[in-house]
Amino acid sequence: xxxxxxxxxxxxxxxxxxxxxxxxxxxxxxxxxxxxxxxxxxxxxxxxxxxxxxxxxxxxxxxxxxxxxxxxxxxxxxxxxxxxxxxxxxxxxxxxxxxxxxxxxxxxxxxxxxxxxxxxxxxxxxxxxxxxxxxxxxxxxxxxxxxxxxxxxxxxxxxxxxxxxxxxxxxxxxxxxxxxxxxxxxxxxxxxxxxxxxxxxxxxxxxxxxxxxxxxxxxxxxxxxxxxxxxxxxxxxxxxxxxxxxxxxxxxxxxxxxxxxxxxxxxxxxxxxxxxxxxxxxxxxxxxxxxxxxxxxxxxxxxxxxxxxxxxxxxxxxxxxxxxxxxxxxxxxxxxxxxxxxxxxxxxxxxxxxxxxxxxxxxxxxxxxxxxxxxxxxxxxxxxxxxxxxxxxxxxxxxxxxxxxxxxxxxxxxxxxxxxxxxxxxx
Amino acid sequence: xxxxxxxxxxxxxxxxxxxxxxxxxxxxxxxxxxxxxxxxxxxxxxxxxxxxxxxxxxxxxxxxxxxxxxxxxxxxxxxxxxxxxxxxxxxxxxxxxxxxxxxxxxxxxxxxxxxxxxxxxxxxxxxxxxxxxxxxxxxxxxxxxxxxxxxxxxxxxxxxxxxxxxxxxxxxxxxxxxxxxxxxxxxxxxxxxxxxxxxxxxxxxxxxxxxxxxxxxxxxxxxxxxxxxxxxxxxxxxxxxxxxxxxxxxxxxxxxxxxxxxxxxxxxxxxxxxxxxxxxxxxxxxxxxxxxxxxxxxxxxxxxxxxxxxxxxxxxxxxxxxxxxxxxxxxxxxxxxxxxxxxxxxxxxxxxxxxxxxxxxxxxxxxxxxxxxxxxxxxxxxxxxxxxxxxxxxxxxxxxxxxxxxxxxxxxxxxxxxxxxxxxxxx
Numbered sequence: 088x089x090x091x092x093x094x095x096x097x098x099x100x101x102x103x104x105x106x107x108x109x110x111x112x113x114x115x116x117x118x119x120x121x122x123x124x125x126x127x128x129x130x131x132x133x134x135x136x137x138x139x140x141x142x143x144x145x146x147x148x149x150x151x152x153x154x155x156x157x158x159x160x161x162x163x164x165x166x167x168x169x170x171x172x173x174x175x176x177x178x179x180x181x182x183x184x185x186x187x188x189x190x191x192x193x194x195x196x197x198x199x200x201x202x203x204x205x206x207x208x209x210x211x212x213x214x215x216x217x218x219x220x221x222x223x224x225x226x227x228x229x230x231x232x233x234x235x236x237x238x239x240x241x242x243x244x245x246x247x248x249x250x251x252x253x254x255x256x257x258x259x260x261x262x263x264x265x266x267x268x269x270x271x272x273x274x275x276x277x278x279x280x281x282x283x284x285x286x287x288x289x290x291x292x293x294x295x296x297x298x299x300x301x302x303x304x305x306x307x308x309x310x311x312x313x314x315x316x317x318x319x320x321x322x323x324x325x326x327x328x329x330x331x332x333x334x335x336x337x338x339x340x341x342x343x344x345x346x347x348x349x350x351x352x353x354x355x356x357x358x359x360x361x362x363x364x365x366x367x368x369x370x371x372x373x374x375x376x377x378x379x380x381x382x383x384x385x386x387x388x389x390x391x392x393x394x395x396x397x398x399x400x401x402x403x404x405x406x407x408x409x410x411x412x413x414x415x416x417x418x419x420x421x422x423x424x425x426x427x428x429x430x431x432x433x434x435x436x437x438x439x440x441x442x443x444x445x446x447x448x449x450x451x452x453x454x455x456x457x458x459x460x461x462x463x464x465x466x467x468x469x470x471x472x473x474x475x476x477x478x479x480x481x482x483x484x485x486x487x488x489x490x491x492x493x494x495x496x497x498x499x500x501x502x503x504x505x506x507x508x509x510x511x512x513x514x
Numbered sequence: 515x516x517x518x519x520x521x522x523x524x525x526x527x528x529x530x531x532x533x534x535x536x537x538x539x540x541x542x543x544x545x546x547x548x549x550x551x552x553x554x555x556x557x558x559x560x561x562x563x564x565x566x567x568x569x570x571x572x573x574x575x576x577x578x579x580x581x582x583x584x585x586x587x588x589x590x591x592x593x594x595x596x597x598x599x600x601x602x603x604x605x606x607x608x609x610x611x612x613x614x615x616x617x618x619x620x621x622x623x624x625x626x627x628x629x630x631x632x633x634x635x636x637x638x639x640x641x642x643x644x645x646x647x648x649x650x651x652x653x654x655x656x657x658x659x660x661x662x663x664x665x666x667x668x669x670x671x672x673x674x675x676x677x678x679x680x681x682x683x684x685x686x687x688x689x690x691x692x693x694x695x696x697x698x699x700x701x702x703x704x705x706x707x708x709x710x711x712x713x714x715x716x717x718x719x720x721x722x723x724x725x726x727x728x729x730x731x732x733x734x735x736x737x738x739x740x741x742x743x744x745x746x747x748x749x750x751x752x753x754x755x756x757x758x759x760x761x762x763x764x765x766x767x768x769x770x771x772x773x774x775x776x777x778x779x780x781x782x783x784x785x786x787x788x789x790x791x792x793x794x795x796x797x798x799x800x801x802x803x804x805x806x807x808x809x810x811x812x813x814x815x816x817x818x819x820x821x822x823x824x825x826x827x828x829x830x831x832x833x834x835x836x837x838x839x840x841x842x843x844x845x846x847x848x849x850x851x852x853x854x855x856x857x858x859x860x861x862x863x864x865x866x867x868x869x870x871x872x873x874x875x876x877x878x879x880x881x882x883x884x885x886x887x888x889x890x891x892x893x894x895x896x897x898x899x900x901x902x903x904x905x906x907x908x909x910x911x912x913x914x915x916x917x918x919x920x921x922x923x924x925x926x927x928x929x930x931x932x933x934x935x936x937x938x939x940x941x
Binding site: 200297461 | 542545546625627629631633638640641723724738739742744762765768769771772773776858876880881882884885886887888889890891892893895896897901902903913914915916918919928929930931932933934935936937938939940
C-alpha cells in the first residue's frame with residue numbers, strides 16, 4: 088500500500104496544472120467515443136471489482152486503522168468501511184449505469200427553419216468535472232462512472248480519511264480505462280491530501296468546466312466563493328411536510344413518518360412538519376405519538392406544545408436547521424398560504440411536500456413553492472435520481488442554474504447547435 | 515429631463531440592496547402571472563412607444579449632445595441615435611415577443627414511475643436577472659421584454675452614454691407595468707452611472723439569480739471575476755469558415771463573403787478563412803478578388819500570400835483576433851483535421867462553418883468542432899436566436915454551462931420537479 092504522496096509534490100501548482108491539462112486532452116478524446124465503448128469500460132470495472140475485492144478491502148483497512156487518529160466517530164467509521172457486500176453493490180451500480188442511455192449525441196430538439204436550414208440541438212459533454220467529496224469511498228466509483236458515461240473527464244478529490252480506499256479504487260478504474268483503450272486520464276485522482284491543491288484547481292476555468300463539491304456546508308461555501316468556473320452546489324435539505332386541512336390523516340401520518348425516519352441522515356429527509364390549524368387538534372396528538380414511538384424528538388410552536396404533551400418548544404433557529412437526525416420541528420399554521428410563507432422563509436428550496444385531498448390546494452402549493460422538488464401526497468424521500476427516473480446521480484442540486492434537483496448524466500452535459508444548409512446566406 | 519442622479523445616492527450599498535430586495539419580491543409575484551397578462555404589458559409598451567416618440571427622442575438628443583464629451587466616435591454616436599423608424603422597430607420587436615410561447619409552466623418531460631408516482635419537470639423562471647449593457651438604448655427595451663416574458667424581474671444597468679435615453683425608455687416600461695397591474699419592480703433601472711454600484715449587485719447571490727454582461731471583453735472579465743452568482747458570458751466570436759476540398763466553390767465564395775461582409779461588426783461574422791490545400795490554388799485567387807472588391811483586407815499565411823498577390827502576411831496574433839471589421843485572416847490547411855486543430859487552438863467556440871459536398875467531411879467537422887453553433891454549407895451569420903427558431907435573445911452565450919448559443923426566453927428559465935402520488939412512501 089502506497090504511503091501518502093505529499094513529499095514528492097513540492098510544487099502543487101505545477102501538479103494541478105498537469106492534471107488539469109491531461110484531463111482537458113482526455114475530455115476532448117472522450118467526447119467522440121461511442122456509448123458501447125464507455126459501457127464496456129463500466130462492465131469491465133464491475134467485473135474487476137468482483138475479482139479484486141481482497142486488495143480493495145486491504146486498502147480500506149489501512150484507512151479504518153487511521154480513522155481514530157482523524158477523530159472519526161463510530162458512525163463515520165461505519166460509512167467509511169467497505170465490505171464484500173458493499174463492493175458487490177458498487178459493481179451492480181456500475182452495471183446499472185452501463186444500462187442507461189448515452190446522453191451524448193441525443194437530439195434535444197430541432198426542425199427546419201423558413202430559410203431551409205435544418206437546425207438540431209445536440210447534447211455534448213461539458214468537458215472536465217472537478218469533483219470534491221468527503222468520506223464514503225463508493226462515491227469514487229459512482230462519480231467516475233457517471234462522468235465518463237456522460238463523456239466528461241473527471242478529477243476526483245476525495246477526503247483524507249478514505250485516501251487509501253479511494254486510491255485503490257481509482258487505480259482499478261484507470262487500469263480498466265487502459266485495458267479498454269479509452270483515454271486513461273479520463274479519470275484522475277488527486278494524489279495528495281494537501282488542501283492547498285484544491286485552490287489551484289479552482290483557479291483553472293479554462294480547463295475545468297464545472298466543480299461539484301459534495302460535503303458539508305463550509306466546504307461548499309469555500310468552493311463556491313473561490314471557484315472561477317461554475318459550481319453545482321448541494322446545500323441543505325430543510326424539507327417540509329405540510330398537512331392540509333383536507334388531508335387523509337392516516338396518509339399524512341405515514342408520509343411524515345417515512346419522510347422523517349426512513350433515513351434521517353440524508354438531504355431529502357423531512358426536518359419540519361406544518362399542520363393546518365383546523366386538523367391539528369385531531370392530527371397532532373396521534374402523529375406526535377407515532378413519531379415519538381419511532382424515536383423522534385419533537386420541537387413545536389406554542390400551539391403544537393398545547394396539543395402534544397411534553398413537546399419541547401422550538402426556537403426560530405430550529406426552523407432553520409437541517410437536523411439530519413431523529414429531530415423534527417413542528418408548527419401549526421393558519422392556512423396553506425402561511426405554510427407556503429413559512430417554507431419560503433425557512434426552507435432551502437430542496438424538497439417540500441403537501442398532503443391534501445383538495446385539488447385546488449395541491450395546485451396552489453405546487454405553483455407557490457419554488458423548490459427543486461414539490462411532492463403531493465408522497466414522501467419527501469422520493470426526491471432522488473433513481474426514483475424520479477434519471478438513474479444514477481452525482482448529487483442533488485439546490486441551484487436553479489443549469490442543474491436543479493438530481494444531477495445525473497443529462498445534467499453533466501451541454502449542447503451545440505448543428506445547422507445544415509445548401510448554401511444559405513443572410514440577406 | 516432629469517439630471518444624473520448621483521448626488522442623491524450617498525449610500526450605494528443601501529441603494530443596491532433596496533433595488534435587489536424589490537426585484538426579488540417582484541420576481542416572486544411575477545412567477546405566478548399568466549402569459550396573457552405579460553403579453554398585454556408587452557403590447558401596451560409597444561403602443562405607448564408609438565404614442566410617446568417625442569419624449570423619448572428628446573431624451574435621446576440629450577445623450578447625443580453629451581456624446582462627444584464621452585469621446586464617442588461617429589459610428590458609436592450612430593449606434594446611440596434613436597429615430598422614429600428605430601422606435602417603430604423596437605415596438606415591432608415587443609409585439610413579436612408577445613407572440614412567442616410563454617416558457618413558464620411548460621412541461622419539459624415527465625411520466626409515471628414504477629412506484630406509481632407521476633413526475634413532471636416544469637419550467638419556472640430563474641428569478642432576478644442583473645443585465646449590464648453598453649450603449650444601444652434599444653437593448654433596454656428588448657432585455658426588459660425578454661426577462662419579464664420569461665417570468666424574471668430584471669435590474670438594468672445601461673451605459674452612461676445612453677443614460678437619458680435608457681431612463682426615458684425605462685419609465686415608459688414601468689408606467690405600463692403599473693397600468694397593467696403587474697409588479698412595477700419587475701423592471702428596475704440603476705439610476706446612477708457610478709461604477710461602484712455594480713460591485714454591490716455582484717455581491718448579492720441570494721437575490722440575483724444570474725448576471726448577464728453584454729459589452730466589451732474587459733467588462734465581461736471584470737463581471738465574471740467579481741460576481742458571486744452565475745454569469746452568462748458573451749465573449750468573442752472568432753468564427754471560421756473552412757472550405758473543404760470537396761466544396762462547391764461558388765457556394766463557398768458566397769458563404770465567406772456573406773459571413774465576413776454582411777455585417778462585419780457583429781459576433782457571428784467570420785474572422786478567418788481556412789482553405790484545403792487541394793482547392794486553394796483554384797479557390798483563393800478568385801475568392802480573394804471578390805473579397806477585396808467588397809473592401810476586405812486579407813491577412814494570409816505564406817501559401818495564401820503566394821496565391822493572392824499583394825496579400826499581407828498574417829501574424830499568430832491575427833488568428834486570435836476578433837476584428838469586427840472588414841479584415842479577414844486566411845490560412846491554407848493540409849486537411850480537414852488541420853482545420854479542426856486550427857479552430858480548436860484559435861477559435862472561441864462561437865460559430866464555425868464548413869463548406870463541403872462530402873458527407874463524411876461534414877460528419878467529422880460537426881463532431882469534432884465543439885462550438886456553440888457548427889454550420890454546414892451556410893453562412894456563420896445564421897447563428898442568431900431568430901434564425902435558429904428561438905425568437906428574441908438577450909445575447910449569444912459562449913459558455914457551455916446552462917445556456918449555450920442564443921439566449922432567449924427558454925435560457926432564462928430553470929425547472930422544478932412536480933411529483934404527485936396517492937400516499938407513496940419509500941420502503
